[in-house]
Amino acid sequence: MKFNTKTIHFGEVRDKQFGAHITPIYQTSTFIFDDCAQGGDRFAGRDDGYKYTRLGNPNTHEIARRMAALDETDMGLYTSTGMSAVSTALLGLMKSGDHLISSDCIYGGTVGVIDKVITSYGIEADYVKVNDYELFRKAFKTNTKVVYIETPANPTLELIDIKKVAEITHENGAVLIVDNTFLTPYLQRPMTLGADVAVYSVTKYINGHGDVVGGVITGKKEYINKINNPYLVNLGGTGSPFDAWLVSRGLKTLGLRMDRHCSNAMAVAKYLEANPKVAVVYYPGLESFPQHELAKKQMDDFGGMIAFELKGGFEAGEKLLNNLKIISLAVSLGGVDSLIQHPASMTHAAVPKEERLKGGITDGLVRLSVGIEDLEDIIEDIEKGFAKV
Ligand SMILES: *Cc1c(COP(=O)(O)O)cnc(C)c1O
Numbered sequence: 001m002k003f004n005t006k007t008i009h010f011g012e013v014r015d016k017q018f019g020a021h022i023t024p025i026y027q028t029s030t031f032i033f034d035d036c037a038q039g040g041d042r043f044a045g046r047d048d049g050y051k052y053t054r055l056g057n058p059n060t061h062e063i064a065r066r067m068a069a070l071d072e073t074d075m076g077l078y079t080s081t082g083m084s085a086v087s088t089a090l091l092g093l094m095k096s097g098d099h100l101i102s103s104d105c106i107y108g109g110t111v112g113v114i115d116k117v118i119t120s121y122g123i124e125a126d127y128v129k130v131n132d133y134e135l136f137r138k139a140f141k142t143n144t145k146v147v148y149i150e151t152p153a154n155p156t157l158e159l160i161d162i163k164k165v166a167e168i169t170h171e172n173g174a175v176l177i178v179d180n181t182f183l184t185p186y187l188q189r190p191m192t193l194g195a196d197v198a199v200y201s202v203t204k205y206i207n208g209h210g211d212v213v214g215g216v217i218t219g220k221k222e223y224i225n226k227i228n229n230p231y232l233v234n235l236g237g238t239g240s241p242f243d244a245w246l247v248s249r250g251l252k253t254l255g256l257r258m259d260r261h262c263s264n265a266m267a268v269a270k271y272l273e274a275n276p277k278v279a280v281v282y283y284p285g286l287e288s289f290p291q292h293e294l295a296k297k298q299m300d301d302f303g304g305m306i307a308f309e310l311k312g313g314f315e316a317g318e319k320l321l322n323n324l325k326i327i328s329l330a331v332s333l334g335g336v337d338s339l340i341q342h343p344a345s346m347t348h349a350a351v352p353k354e355e356r357l358k359g360g361i362t363d364g365l366v367r368l369s370v371g372i373e374d375l376e377d378i379i380e381d382i383e384k385g386f387a388k389v
Helices: 003-009 036-044 060-068 082-093 108-121 133-139 162-171 222-236 242-249 255-272 292-298 313-322 353-358 375-387
Strands: 074-081 099-103 123-129 144-150 174-179 197-203 215-219 280-284 305-311 339-341 366-367
Touching: 003 060, 003 255, 036 074, 036 082, 036 123, 036 280, 060 082, 060 099, 060 215, 060 242, 074 082, 082 144, 082 197, 082 215, 082 222, 099 108, 133 162, 144 162, 162 174, 174 215, 197 222, 215 222, 255 280, 255 375, 305 313, 313 366, 313 375
Parallel strands: 099 123, 099 144, 144 174, 174 197
Antiparallel strands: 074 215, 197 215, 280 305, 305 366, 339 366
16 A cells, blocks of 8 residues: 555444444543453453553544555554653663653743653753764763653754654663654655664654644654653553544545645745845755755655744844734644744744753744745735835
């Protein structure tokens, strides 16, 4: 089965009772056993029938199976949010006394889990510029168990060579986790490049319609089994059947949506690059992008996320965003509709300027999640905004 057929059919649930064409929603907390012996067999693992939704449900299993197939790997898990995927994967693969290496530019919620949660349980963590391979190699300690990266990274879309980082990680006996939220399996499949585990916020492109928060973990059997039990089933980050059903529905059009996200984003990036009010555009598809060659090698297309820097700084950012009509001002990304945000005046308004600059968040930086609206309308909206800058 090829990719788009898998997004529609792989692992679908067949309703034998009524012949429903589409997988029904199994909105139930528990499952009835025929008799005590069957209940006993299910809990003992001799019968793989369902027991209780926190431990597994047809809808959450459908999305987990499908995502694993799309990632060309063994197994998947569906979780309540992207952060529950990240935190359960980290807690599942590390214990007190272990050491974590994380790339230096990762999602804010993940920084929260590393700085405020796992390090308070006796796990050591270092943020390392892993693209500097000498620095990266030196960062390993005898107790390094996990390397965690995100590529492309927020907000500058800097890329990390997954194949190279996987090699160095394995030479040092550690496990590589990749946050693949920005690209999805349609554009990048981390396990085929040597990673061991991938995590997703399916809130973004996988669901794609802005109406669910959810997460997925995929990867090699030995790691996924361990993350699932004892961690996911006992920590309780399982997602709801209805949300999983919505994600399954969104996922069916992933290929079509991603193609349009990519072509729209490429055109918008070129438009921005030619705009005299823009200082620099960060988009992996542009020839001017410093890692354009790596993008072509590692990714099947360049994605829907663009960052750009306005010459007019903070004030220009506010002016542009306050004068848009079609593109909405909001955090999050990856939905069918275009979303824009200005970190300096919005998400990072409370962060001291020096600290914000260290993370690459300058006054005039704007992040745009290009939707699948008609390109002419997106560009016209941006043009009208720029007229006020
Ligand atoms: C949004 C996001 C997350 C967190 O996902 P939630 O669904 O909001 O919990 C993690 N990683 C990346 C890259 C994200 O964009």
